Amino acid sequence: MDTVKKQMFSLDSYRMECGREIPVTIGFETYGQLNEAKDNAILVCHFFSATSHAAGKYSPDDTEVGWWDALIGPGKAIDTDRYFVICSDTLCNIQFKNPHVITTGPRSINPQTGERYGITFPVFTYRDMTGIQRELVRSLGIEKLVAVLGPSAGGIQTLNWAVHYPDMMEACVVVISGAQMPVLTSLAYLQAAIDVIALDPKWKDGAYNEGEEPEAGLHLALSLMNLAAYQYAWYDDAFSRDAKRDVISTSYQSVPPFVQKFRGAVSERMLPYDASHYVYTARAAMMHDISRGFASLEEALGKIRARVLMIPCTSDLLFPPQYSRQAADIINRQGGRASYYEIDSPNGHMAGVVDAHLFAEPLAAFLRGQDIT
Amino acid sequence: MDTVKKQMFSLDSYRMECGREIPVTIGFETYGQLNEAKDNAILVCHFFSATSHAAGKYSPDDTEVGWWDALIGPGKAIDTDRYFVICSDTLCNIQFKNPHVITTGPRSINPQTGERYGITFPVFTYRDMTGIQRELVRSLGIEKLVAVLGPSAGGIQTLNWAVHYPDMMEACVVVISGAQMPVLTSLAYLQAAIDVIALDPKWKDGAYNEGEEPEAGLHLALSLMNLAAYQYAWYDDAFSRDAKRDVISTSYQSVPPFVQKFRGAVSERMLPYDASHYVYTARAAMMHDISRGFASLEEALGKIRARVLMIPCTSDLLFPPQYSRQAADIINRQGGRASYYEIDSPNGHMAGVVDAHLFAEPLAAFLRGQDIT
Numbered sequence: 001m002d003t004v005k006k007q008m009f010s011l012d013s014y015r016m017e018c019g020r021e022i023p024v025t026i027g028f029e030t031y032g033q034l035n036e037a038k039d040n041a042i043l044v045c046h047f048f049s050a051t052s053h054a055a056g057k058y059s060p061d062d063t064e065v066g067w068w069d070a071l072i073g074p075g076k077a078i079d080t081d082r083y084f085v086i087c088s089d090t091l092c093n094i095q096f097k098n099p100h101v102i103t104t105g106p107r108s109i110n111p112q113t114g115e116r117y118g119i120t121f122p123v124f125t126y127r128d129m130t131g132i133q134r135e136l137v138r139s140l141g142i143e144k145l146v147a148v149l150g151p152s153a154g155g156i157q158t159l160n161w162a163v164h165y166p167d168m169m170e171a172c173v174v175v176i177s178g179a180q181m182p183v184l185t186s187l188a189y190l191q192a193a194i195d196v197i198a199l200d201p202k203w204k205d206g207a208y209n210e211g212e213e214p215e216a217g218l219h220l221a222l223s224l225m226n227l228a229a230y231q232y233a234w235y236d237d238a239f240s241r242d243a244k245r246d247v248i249s250t251s252y253q254s255v256p257p258f259v260q261k262f263r264g265a266v267s268e269r270m271l272p273y274d275a276s277h278y279v280y281t282a283r284a285a286m287m288h289d290i291s292r293g294f295a296s297l298e299e300a301l302g303k304i305r306a307r308v309l310m311i312p313c314t315s316d317l318l319f320p321p322q323y324s325r326q327a328a329d330i331i332n333r334q335g336g337r338a339s340y341y342e343i344d345s346p347n348g349h350m351a352g353v354v355d356a357h358l359f360a361e362p363l364a365a366f367l368r369g370q371d372i373t
Numbered sequence: 374m375d376t377v378k379k380q381m382f383s384l385d386s387y388r389m390e391c392g393r394e395i396p397v398t399i400g401f402e403t404y405g406q407l408n409e410a411k412d413n414a415i416l417v418c419h420f421f422s423a424t425s426h427a428a429g430k431y432s433p434d435d436t437e438v439g440w441w442d443a444l445i446g447p448g449k450a451i452d453t454d455r456y457f458v459i460c461s462d463t464l465c466n467i468q469f470k471n472p473h474v475i476t477t478g479p480r481s482i483n484p485q486t487g488e489r490y491g492i493t494f495p496v497f498t499y500r501d502m503t504g505i506q507r508e509l510v511r512s513l514g515i516e517k518l519v520a521v522l523g524p525s526a527g528g529i530q531t532l533n534w535a536v537h538y539p540d541m542m543e544a545c546v547v548v549i550s551g552a553q554m555p556v557l558t559s560l561a562y563l564q565a566a567i568d569v570i571a572l573d574p575k576w577k578d579g580a581y582n583e584g585e586e587p588e589a590g591l592h593l594a595l596s597l598m599n600l601a602a603y604q605y606a607w608y609d610d611a612f613s614r615d616a617k618r619d620v621i622s623t624s625y626q627s628v629p630p631f632v633q634k635f636r637g638a639v640s641e642r643m644l645p646y647d648a649s650h651y652v653y654t655a656r657a658a659m660m661h662d663i664s665r666g667f668a669s670l671e672e673a674l675g676k677i678r679a680r681v682l683m684i685p686c687t688s689d690l691l692f693p694p695q696y697s698r699q700a701a702d703i704i705n706r707q708g709g710r711a712s713y714y715e716i717d718s719p720n721g722h723m724a725g726v727v728d729a730h731l732f733a734e735p736l737a738a739f740l741r742g743q744d745i746t
Contacts, residue, residue: 018623019621019623020623122623123623123625180614180616183608183609183635184604186631186632187612188596188600191628192593192600195589195596196569196572216572220568227560227561228561232556232557232693233695235557239560240556241559241662243665250393250496252567252652255564262560280625287619289616289619292617293616
């Protein structure tokens with residue numbers, strides 16, 4: 001695949017679910033070629049902490065590739081010799097400090113004031129995100145997508161597409177996700193993250209300056225999310241206890257080596273992140289409930305016209321498989337067409353990203369129009 | 374059962390694993406009668422946030438009974454017509470403000486200084502706790518216990534008894550626990566709790582005054598633990614989402630009703646708790662590794678002479694069943710006698726406390742000397 005070019009999409013004004021209107025600018029990437037009929041496009045939506053960089057490299061020297069590079073490329077499950085693939089950065093993208101990310105959020109300058117928005121930036125929802133993506137897709141001249149798909153928060157966006165713009169895609173694939181954010185996940189990893197960042201004295205209600213950021217709060221918030229991303233045995237191996245190196249210090253502040261190792265891993269991961277963007281994204285994830293605006297979950301999922309494929313992972317601790325099963329059942333009970341393909345991996349929730357080879361084949365078949373039973 | 378009388382046990386000096394020696398005073402309760410041979414005693418160890426009040430009532434007007442009252446009493450699985458049952462308050466008992474709790478910890482007065490210990494109080498381990506309990510048991514003239522048992526942190530104490538004092542009990546029952554604190558649990562619910570409390574500006578390194586306590590930090594810490602105590606469907610029901618009541622406010626600070634309800638529940642639960650005792654207890658739980666001091670986990674568990682019954686719960690998110698299975702297997706591989714009885718309940722980890730009826734029969738049989746297969 002050729003190196004990837006980052007592109008930009010702007011709207012002078014977008015009206016959000018909360019009622020506020022703001023100008024938005026987001027980055028996006030594309031892989032493959034849009035055909036003349038403009039009917040070979042696939043939209044990929046990224047997960048919580050990711051960016052639009054779903055595949056390929058920005059330059060030949062890059063050591064890393066996009067997060068779903070295993071699926072997206074010439075001859076791969078999402079075949080860029082056949083499809084035109086789009087992926088955009090979310091609003092309030094957490095990786096605000098990543099030079100490749102283009103986003104609008106609390107750290108952006110409010111054109112009306114010339115100052116950072118801070119927490120005057122309106123709370124966004126993933127429904128807002130899909131509305132903005134729809135404008136991006138239409139700006140490219142595309143009226144109907146072959147598919148919309150994504151893992152985790154990418155699955156949340158996919159479901160929003162399926163429910164709110166039911167005629168704009170033929171197929172949807174919802175990986176490691178569900179129709180409503182589980183209450184446990186909402187409270188333990190999302191609301192807790194917001195509360196932890198807000199507890200940091202440096203948070204200053206989002207008005208912190210560069211270099212004076214609430215790093216302790218953000219580190220803790222990210223720790224919580226990271227600890228749901230895999231599963232028990234994975235953590236036992238990755239940060240293994242070693243009682244021979246435990247020092248029963250007199251002080252509660254001294255920590256054993258496995259804690260130090262984990263803290264170091266989180267600190268590294270945290271480098272491109274911004275705390276207020278983390279708060280807003282956690283908020284959006286927590287407020288995910290596809291039934292909002294409908295009389296019931298059944299009514300909401302009943303709006304879907306696309307073929308749907310739910311792909312959960314057995315050991316997922318953020319979105320356990322029962323939520324995918326429930327969504328598929330509700331869709332099918334109402335005459336919809338939902339398939340279910342569960343993957344089993346020791347990587348928990350992250351299997352939806354790092355073990356994409358486990359569902360590449362059924363995904364490719366599904367995109368080609370085959371049923372997955 | 375007669376109303377329960379709170380008793381007190383003191384040692385002028387106890388040498389802790391960390392090397393410090395301090396005077397300790399803890400409360401304890403007993404149910405039933407110690408026989409003449411002093412060979413009918415059972416020690417029950419309490420879980421993380423509990424107290425010595427394992428059964429019965431302090432007064433006839435009490436609305437609540439002890440946490441394992443379903444198991445402990447005349448004719449019950451732990452039959453007080455037959456056994457003399459002891460339960461003690463832990464060091465640094467979290468319910469410092471509970472008038473029935475007698476404990477020693479950072480909020481206690483250091484007799485040498487006349488001031489609260491604060492964080493000069495030495496970090497304790499659950500091994501220390503069992504050493505102190507052993508002195509209590511011996512002070513009652515008891516040389517060998519019929520059994521030691523408990524759920525969760527009570528199981529941790531039980532395993533410490535079994536490994537370090539192998540000749541002092543005939544049987545051990547380890548409920549919803551394991552030989553080492555899982556790394557995920559250690560990091561997500563225990564170290565995170567310590568870090569969250571320490572982040573609260575009112576923490577002041579444990580030197581807060583009454584009325585100026587780090588409540589926000591403690592509330593968050595307790596929230597995290599509470600969110601692992603049950604399991605996904607339980608939370609979905611207890612604090613149900615209701616999209617019709619969601620307000621997509623512009624402000625990140627407004628929370629939906631299910632979050633408010635959860636916060637209220639945590640605030641209520643928090644009333645008798647102390648933040649520094651929470652830190653120390655979280656620390657003790659996190660440092661649970663029965664292999665400490667041995668060449669390996671195998672060697673440690675190989676020290677056990679007692680019959681052992683492991684009782685995990687299928688849906689446990691703090692100590693998933695594989696940890697109990699692993700401990701039982703290691704004991705049996707080395708010629709020990711470990712049985713395994715898994716309960717299935719929608720109550721997750723808490724089933725070991727609130728669903729005791731699910732294992733009352735095998736427990737009673739096991740205490741009577743029968744094998745559980």
